[in-house]
Each structure stands twice: as C-alpha cells, then as structure tokens.
Amino acid sequence: MNSYRTHHCAELRKSHIGQKVTLSGWVSSRRDHGGLVFVDLRDREGLTQIVLDPHSLPAAHDLRSEFVIRIEGEVVGRPEGTVNLKLSTGEIEIKATQLDVLNRSETPPYPLDEEHVNEDLRLQYRYLDLRRAEMAHNLKLRHRVCKTIRDYLDEQGFLEIETPILFKSTPEGAREYLVPSRANPGLFYALPQSPQQFKQLLMVAGAEKYFQLARCFRDEDLRADRQPEFTQVDLEMSFIEREDIYRLIEGLLQRIWKTSIDHEVKLPLERITFQQAMNSYGTDKPDRRLGMELYDFTETFKASSFKVFASVVAAGGVVKAMNAKGFACATQGQIDHLTEQAKAAGAKGLAWIKAEGGTWKSPIVKFFNDAEKEALTRGLKIEEGDLILFAADQWQPACEVLGKLRLVIAGMLQKMGKLTVPKGVYDFFWVVDFPLIHFDSEAQRYMASHHPFTAPIPEDLSLLEKEPTKVRGQHYDIVLNGVELGGGSIRIHQPEVQKKLFEEVFKIPKEIAETRFGYLIRALGFGAPPHGGIALGLDRLVAILCGAESIRDVIAFPKNARAQDLMTGSPAEVESKQLRELRIQTEIKALAAS
C-alpha cells in the first residue's frame, strides 16, 4: 500500500465505518456551503463523497473540477436522511483530516457529465472523455472480453502468434495504407487489411491452431461502425471442418456473453442459408428482431392483369411483398422518401397499398382481381392500418430493395413509437451456403464473394466451369442483431484448385497472380493441411455488449469520419527531408507552388 490510497473510490461501505483511509482521485464535483464543503471524489472505479471542514482545511474552498487530490480521513456513516441511494458508496462518506492538491486542472472545455457534446470536442480532449464513467466502463468491458478470448482459446489449444504489420500490397480487396521503404527506394509495404495470408501460411507451417487480436487497416471511407484501423479476433485451424468452427465460436461467444454481461447464450445457434436470409429479409445479415418478413407472390401475379408484375414474372423475375404493420399512416412525403430509397437500391419504382378506412388505397389495386387480393390478405395477414410494399425484379435485386426498405421503415416506426426493438435480446445465428462467386458488372468479370481463398462446397465443384455463380462456398458469417459479427471459411488447400480459380475463374493474368499470390500457391504445394478459420470484429462485438452507438465509443483513441486524430492532429505534413530520404514527391506541394 503506498501513500496515495488505501482504497479505491467505489470500495467503501458501512462495514468500513471507523477506519482511517486514504483516497486519491479527481474532483468530480464540489458543493461549497461556506462552512462545509462536499466533494465527489472520482477514480477509475467510482465515486466517494468527501466532507471537508474549511476551518481546518481552508484549501477546500479552492478545489475545482478535475483537480487531482489526495484525502486522508475517517469513514463515517452518513447522517439520517442524507444517504444517497444512487451511489454504491452512498451510505458512507469520508470526513477529511488531510487534503493535498496533487495537481490543479484547467477548466474543462466541456462538462464531463454532459451527454450530447460535440464529438469533435470529445475527440480533441479524448483523455478527458475517457474519464467519464461510461467510457471507463467500456474500456474495462473491452479488456474483460479480450481476456476471456485469450483464456478460452488458450484452453482450446490455440497459440497467439503475431504477424507482420509491414506487409505487401494485395490490391484485390479494400484500399490499403501504403508505407514507403527507405531501404528500397520507390517500393512500398502495405498495412494488412487482415492477416489472412499469414494465417494460412501458419497452417502450412504446422501451427495447427493460431489466433491473434489483430489490428487491421483499410483506407476506405468511414462509418459509425468503421474505423481505418480496427481489431479482429483472427483465428485459423488445421484438420477441421465447418462444424468445428461453429462449435468453437459458439462456445467462445457463450463464454464472452457470460463473463462480460452475465447473459446466457443458448446453443447451438441456428443456421440459415444465404438463400433463406435473402428470401425472408432481403439481406445476408438480417435483424430478425424487427419482424416484417418478405413473402413471395410470383405465382399469384404470374398471369395478372397488372402488366408490370406479370411481365417481370414472364422474364424470370419474382414479385415480393412485405407488410409494414401499422404504417398506413405514412404521409405522401414518407412514401416519396421510400420510393427514392427503393430507386437508390435499384428499383424502377415502388408499388404500395394502404389498408386504411376499411379499404385499400393504392395506385395499383384497381388492377388486382379478387383472387389476387385474397392471396395478399392471407399471405401478408393484412389488417386495417397496414402498409404493403412490393418489389418486382430478378430475385436478388427484388429481395435487396425490400430488405433496404425494411430497415428504413423500421427506423421510422421506431421514431414514431410504433415499433420497439426488445432490449437484452441477442439474436445470434450463422448464415451459410453463400455463393462462392458473383459476376461483377462493373469489372465485367467473376469475383470472389468473400475472398479468393474460400473453398467451394465439394458437391458443387462440377459447376465451376459452366455455372460458376451456382457454386456455393464453404463460407460462414456469424450475425447478431443485424450486425455481421464475423465471417470465415474453409480454405482451398490444393494449389491446383487455387491456381484454377485465380487464373480461369477470376481471370487474374498469370504474371499478376504469380507476383501477388505466388508464394501462397507455392506454400500450398508443400503439404498444406486442410484448414479454415474465421475473424470476428472485436470493436463491433464490444460495442454491442456496451450498448454503444458507434465503435468509436469502445476504442480508446479513435479517428473521426475523415480518418483524422483530432487530439494529436494526425495525419500531418512531414519534413521535406523525410520525403527526400524516401525519394517521394507530393503532388500537393507542386500544386501549391504553381
């Protein structure tokens, strides 16, 4: 025990009454009554009320917010009627006999207990922001989760192995951060988007079970749940099948939820196919808590006199609909907004029906016959006050349009108080049987849906040449409350299969495939074991556990939406000497000079 503290500020209870204690911390608030001063003393763990008598401790009058002080005193019970039930330490207080100001503080630029402060300011003074109880709690919970992950995976026989941060550019995926090499002028490293290739090489190396809390870097535009650097729980195993991954990760999630928030996750988790997810929710990461499933009416409208629907069906498309329960009150403005959203998602327009005032109000209902109306009423369980929305297109675009509207409408209904997402519900499930390959209309070639190392499902292998988009991959995503928590796959371990995909399916020129992935294919040729793995987004996972809106709230020093650190002022210019050493010239300087 050192001279600063005998206890922390959330520790003392009635049972400590009479003890002489020393506490150190920050002045959270001060209530100066002239002849008596109360201070809420805060440290990482919590608050304790200090009572100071300014007659013996005159410095008590000079205390201000965020001063760092040390207090000696006696734990006393609070007088009758002054107990504060909001504080865990609210039954006691410290009668100070000694006050030392360890450090003064500038007036804080914003009140630390204020909820809705400009995020700029919070980020600029992040060290103050992190003093707030909520942020301190988030950091603690994140630590608890990391510790649980390490303990669990250690028990399961995993080795924590670090992989390089200075890696090589592999422009197949996300845009990368580049790092110039002074020793090799004109050449660049790239920061890894993920340790994907290294973890596969570790399997070839016989590591068998690898994991890492891996920092990953992507130079893409940011979102509330996207940072330029973020952390993945990255792992890979040899001699395993998909079922082994499911079992392992389910156990891990169960343990994390138990140790961090004492919530029981029931196992095994449900599995749905990509096909089912799209069909029922129009997305591969559905938030099933919202209800509002999509239904198919292709058969109903096959021969409809409503030509818009009938012609889509004739062209091999589908007619899908969803019931936005209780949203018949949607204003014209809201309908217009939904139509815009639908168009942005690729629809040509938006057909809708309002069940209102005992009748159906809709621009299209006049084309429907009784059988069609009956099918809709039954299939969508239409009741007074409902809003029905349609999408007619090829299967996937039709699903996606309604999937997007479903989320927009859920947001609107929540604002109106007509839809409440239940709290404390954690809807985990696996999404499986993803298509291995999709056709990218922009690049005019087939692309890997996940990444190019994903193994096909063996029975689909024969389709690879003729109908590549029908091949399913041994890929799996774990979804929680509409958030993609992570994903992974069984990898290709035969070099000839990997080569075939690169060169014949993805049409990556031989030389490029060689320089980009040659070492990996070569490694696979030296007895690579069957292997697979998964990566979980740690920031998102912790954010959900904390109930945080943004992953910025669970990262100690995050960047803003422009990828800047407002506290340190990075990124920043560098000395021209540094650039010369790297043999780098920037266009910006040339532009400024001209």
Place this chain on the structure above:
RNA sequence: GGUCGCGUAGCUCAAUUGGUUAGAGCACCGCCCUGUCACGGCGGGGGUUGCGAGUUCGAGCCUCGUCGCGACCGCCA
C-alpha cells in the same frame, strides 16, 4: 465522389414575418451560506452568430460560395 442535416457565449440550447442593445441554464470570476449530492442566494465578466460575398433601409434568420462536423450512398475481396 454524391445526397441530406447541423454550425449562435467554454458547453447545451433559444431568438415570433427579416426589425431596436443577440438571451437562458450550466461552466467561469467575486461575495454569502454547516448536510449537499443537478446544493442554494446575490453580483459580474464573457459573442467577428464558422468564414466570404450578395439581396435589403435593415440579415443570426433569405440567396450563392466556402470551410468544418455528422449520418447515409458509392466504397469496405
């Protein structure tokens, strides 16, 4: 790159149809106060309304531009 929203005191916000000297709470400074916990009372300081143009007799408010921040779309194998 695009769409939308926001920008007024240190912080959170207000300011009627475009109308006099831009207000309030908290914070800050001074004085008073022995049971507060959002302590209270009295007094005080604090503003280039993000910036720049324009319209107008007159702009925090309208228009254009610009900068900053945020959300979303694109992007994120």
